Amino acid sequence: MASRKNEKQLSSGTKDLRILLIDENTHRADLVTAALGDSRYAISHLASPSGTLLKQVDQLQPDIIVIDIESPSRDILESLNTIKNINPKPVVMFSSEQDTDTINQSIESGVSAYVVGDLEPHRVKPILDAAVARFREYQKLKTELSETKQQLSSRKNIDHAKRILMKNRNISEEQAFQTMRKTAMDTGQKLDDVAKTIISMFNTL
């Protein structure tokens, strides 16, 4: 269902999603590339990545990396998150293992990587569609979470700064808030930034 909806929305024919396919099986890679010929996916294939994989990721900036779960290059991808400060890339792993679900449960529950079954050319498009939907959903949740965290921290800062002003200038809460708001408007800063400045000034005094 989800994949059909995506298809409809994005049937413009433009190749707006870059896929990096890491597969030592060149024949399979060709079939996959052909199967995606008329889709929104632009495929780059890498047969023997080793040392060049990081460069490729850096140059290509793929939206999704598709890799055989049995490829030695998995450890290179693993290092993208921990060693290099490269944005983590969504990774779709394909596996001929019968029980891909159990592997999925054990990986970061489908967060930045998940496992699908065998890479059969006719299944590739729906798999990628589902992956895109899934990663976008995750990205959305992540953004929402970080915004919520940001709001919470900003509210805390503003309260803290208000209390400092109230105590130091002996003014009411409303007056303290108005002072901060005026400063923010006069200097074109965010209220949170003004609050942070007040807190840091108070800390250094």
Added chain:
Amino acid sequence: MQMMIKPEKTNITIGFSPLTDCAPFVVAKNLGYFAQWGLDVTLQKQNSWATLRDKLHAGILDAAQMLAPMPIASTLGLGVAPMHVIAPMILSQNGNGITLSESLVEEILAVNQISELVFPLDAKLLKNVIEKRKQHGSDKLCFASVFPFSCHHYQLQDWLLSGNITFEDVNIIVVPPSNMVDSMLSGDIDGFCVGGPWNAKAVRGGSGVTVITSYDIWQDYPEKVLGFLSSFATSHPKTVLAICAALKQACTWLDSTPNRFETAVIMSREGILGEPLEVIAPSLLGSCLTKKGLSPRHVPSYNQFSTTLGGLDINRPDIKHGFWLLEKIKNCQQISADVETDGVIESIFRSDIYAQLALLIDKKG
């Protein structure tokens, strides 16, 4: 020999990485030690540590040969959803080496105006090269380890630090062991820290110079361990003991040099590492090939699986080593400050399980 325990599960799949220090698994299988303990073991070769880990977490593998820091990373959820993995037995130590490309070694000789290499190589000589490169605005040197959570990674870092070189001064990437030599030949990397047979392979082929071994960097710290899901160990305690017992016998058997040569023969004949005897055998015989044309170095504890010296048992997990590894993970900033680590090491390095094993093997005679 008499069977003392009855494993709850007899059909066992164990994941391992095709490296020289997988020897205990090869020996336990080939000499029938697993069978003696009532186990029918399938050894499943894994191409990457990440996939080995994921399969262990998923229960597709019952046990796995792991890099010593991996159970800590699994349990703390570093780079993966947290899963409690235990290490009731240490399998090997002192098996890694750092190899530099021939051209980097030439540069080291030229910049330092020396004509001879002394092994283990002082990293300060490399520091001078890095300084010179900085002055000339040349590219940073690039080194590879095998996995973010690996002794290789921390040994590389410690060796560089011994010459006042930080990870900021160089590029560090991960390359699968079997691709190391090719990556160096193609110029993608200038050096690497890896286990056998890949250091020897680089030297035999004339593309690299092995300048130091992990024995010289950290003497006698666990490098490979036997990992189980904690939940598996709880529900299959006798199976865990049987697997450990068979591997302990294999490690003990590997203490003798003639036996080690036989193991090298088995590994090359069965194509386990995909490399010939001349590349597999040296490190198992305490020989560190250094540079084409130069004599090998005698490193008696290269690839150590057990010891009979001074009553020390290197197969027994030691929480002190666990804390040391955790410290390395922290030093590499691979863990955020808010991750709770209290009690974690004690729950992973389970010497209590290993202690039961000692009793069992004694009884078995």
